[in-house]
Amino acid sequence: MHVTLVQGDITTQRVDAIVNAANSALLGGGGVDGVIHRKGGPAILAECRALRASRYGRGLPTGQAVATTAGNLPARWVVHTVGPVFSPGEDRSGLLRDCYANSLRVADELGAETVAFPLISAGIYGWPVDDAARQALTVLRAAAPQHVTEARLVLFGADTHEVVERVAAGLS
Template identity: 60%
Template sequence: MQLTLERGDITTVATDAIVNAANSSLLGGGGVDGAIHAAAGPRLLEACRELRRSTLPDGLPVGEAVATPGFDLPAAWVIHTVGPNRHAGETDPGLLSSCFTRSLDVAADLRARTVAFPAVSAGVYGWAPDDVARIALEAVRSWDEANPAAVDEVRFVLFNDSLLTSFQQALAAV
C-alpha cells in the first residue's frame, strides 16, 4: 500500500473513497463532517437519514464505519466513522485505531482502491494531533499487513500545517 501525507481539502480529493469524521447521528456537524456534507450536497444527508431509519436507529457507534455514495464529491464513496471524544471521556486509543481499520474494512468491501482520511478526532474531539497521527499510521500499517493488496493507496489529507507536521513526524518515527 502506498501511504501519502498532504495538506489540503478532503472534499476535493479524487479518490475512490474519502473518510468522514462524523458524529454518531450521521446528520452532519462542524469541521470535516460539515464540509463533506456541504460539498456532497443534500443527497448525502438524505442517505444518512435513511441509514438512521433502516440499519442504524441509534446512530453509528464510536469506532465503527459505514458508507454512503459520494454524490457531488469527486470521491465515489464517503465512509463515515465516529471518532472517540476525549472531552466526553472517550480516551481509549483502541477506539481511535478502530476508526481507521473499520474504515479500511468498509473500503475493501466496496472494492475501493484509494482512500483519503482526515485526522479523525484531532479537532473538536480533543485528541492531541501527535497521538492521532501515531495511532492512525500504526492502524493503517497493521491493517495493510493483515490485508495485503486490498487497498492500493491511503492518503492522509490534513487541513493545516500543524496536522501535516504531526503526521510527518509520526511517519518518520515508524
C-alpha cells in the same frame, strides 16, 4: 498498501472513498463532517437519513463505519466513522484505531483502491495531534487490504502536516 501524507482539503481528493469523521447522528455537523455534507450535497444526507431509519436508529456507534454515496464530491463513496472524544483519564485509543480499521475494511469491501482519511478525532474531539497521528499510522501501515492500494492521510493546515510528518518519521 502505500500510506501517504497530504496537506489539503479532503473534499477535493480524487479517490474512490473519502472517510468522514462523522458524529453518531450521521446528519452532518461541524468540522470535516459539515464540509463533506455541504460540498457533497443532499444525496449524502438522504442516504444517512435512510441508515438512521433502518440500521442505526440510535446512531452509528463510536469506532464503527458505514458507507454512502459521495454525492457531488470527486469520489464514489463516503465512509462515515465516529471517532472518540479524547479523555485524559480514560484510554480510548482502541476506539480511535477501530475507526481506521473499520473504515478501511468498509472501503475495501466496496472495492475501493484509494481512500482519503482525515486525522480522526484531532479536531473538535480534542485528541492530541501527535497521538492521533500515531494511532492512524499504526493501523494504516499494518493493514493488508485486498483492494485498497493507497491510503492518504489528508491533513488540514501546515502545522498539522508538520507534526504528522515528524510522527511518521519517528515510526519508521
